[in-house]
Amino acid sequence: MTTVLPTHLSGPPMAVATRGIVKRFGRETALDHVDLQVPEGAVYVLVGPNGAGKSTTFKVLLDLVRPDSGSAEVCGLDPRRDGPRARAQVGYVPERLDWGYGWMRVGRLLEHHAAFYPTWDRQYAAELARVFDLKPERRFGALSKGQGRRVHLTLALAHRPRVLVLDEPTDGLDPVMLDDTLGLLAEHVADTPTTVLISTHQVHDVERLADHVGVMRDGRLVLQAPRGLMHTHLRRYRAEVPDGWRGAPELDGAVVRRGRPGREIQWTVWGPEREVAGAFARSGAVVRDAAPLTLQEAAVTLLSRKEQA
Structure with a gap:
């Protein structure tokens, strides 16, 4: 993706x-x-x-x-x-x-x-x-x-x-x-x-x-x-991941911000929710929540993307 x-x-x-x-x-x-x-x-x-x-x-x-x-x-x-x-x-x-x-x-x-x-x-x-x-x-x-x-x-x-x-x-x-x-x-x-x-x-x-x-x-x-479009395509995903999880390669280029690694992750990703959730599932992660961002949150996240790249 x-x-x-x-x-x-x-x-x-x-x-x-x-x-x-x-x-x-x-x-x-x-x-x-x-x-x-x-x-x-x-x-x-x-x-x-x-x-x-x-x-x-x-x-x-x-x-x-x-x-x-x-x-x-x-x-x-x-x-x-x-x-x-x-x-x-x-x-x-x-x-x-x-x-x-x-x-x-x-x-x-x-x-x-x-x-x-x-x-x-x-x-x-x-x-x-x-x-x-x-x-x-x-x-x-x-x-x-x-x-x-x-x-x-x-x-x-x-x-x-x-x-x-x-x-x-x-x-x-x-x-x-x-x-x-x-x-x-x-x-x-x-x-x-x-x-x-x-x-x-x-x-x-x-x-x-x-x-x-x-x-x-x-x-x-x-x-x-x-x-x-921002409301539907820019979302914060909370997902559980298995031990040794290697990430979600299909989402390369779509991840705007990655939270700290652990058994539960929070990633902000751009894309249709169904496609993003499917990419997480194929990587072995289980999405527990997908929430839209306020405009303030979206702006801060996008402006900090340089540090997240």
Whole structure:
């Protein structure tokens, strides 16, 4: 049973796509042939540790960083050739809040931003400002990280863009505001036709929103799949094995993580449950349990696979 983790999506049209993106900063490779695919209408969560390449990928989509090779597409537009039109389709929350508008009052910043978007919904912007408890008289540069994040979320959502690109959008939010923000995002997706691309290393924050998942490590996508496929194909197996058990050769390439050896083992394996259980049985092991992983557990397991190889 030879298994390769899925890294390509097929089926619906893609709202966002990159093809073979490579980006180097000096001798460091930030992106290594990244083929990101975000279906129209999806809530796609891109997970990975700091430095994995998530923010650089987002900046390529907005033409804030230009790749050394490869191409990108946002709503059918090439950001390099048609950057302003592509960016007009996007609501963006950057990882860093230093946009150079620190001297502006929050109210003036909202008005300034609205002037660039014909689709700016003033009533919705006012509602967002109320939910996020924005103070229009405060200087943006004097805000805390969490307060600044709320301003950026308002700027991103109020013009009801076709695509939301949210880079660590929950970073700095207190627990109450985090819960309010996630509820608001869920309502926004339900009420406004949009595609959402979220990057995070705090997977549990956005687990309930995700329907597609990408896992990025060292500038590469190591997995890209619908959430439902991950639920059915990535499972933790608990099995009893006989003395002198030599493993399950049929599962080579499908094992994502091996637990400590013993009479009872716990392996995390990618593949249809019936095929995996059959491979265990033919090796002499008796499967006692096969449980799906939470998105948080799946992300940690996939990101640690390098050490398990």
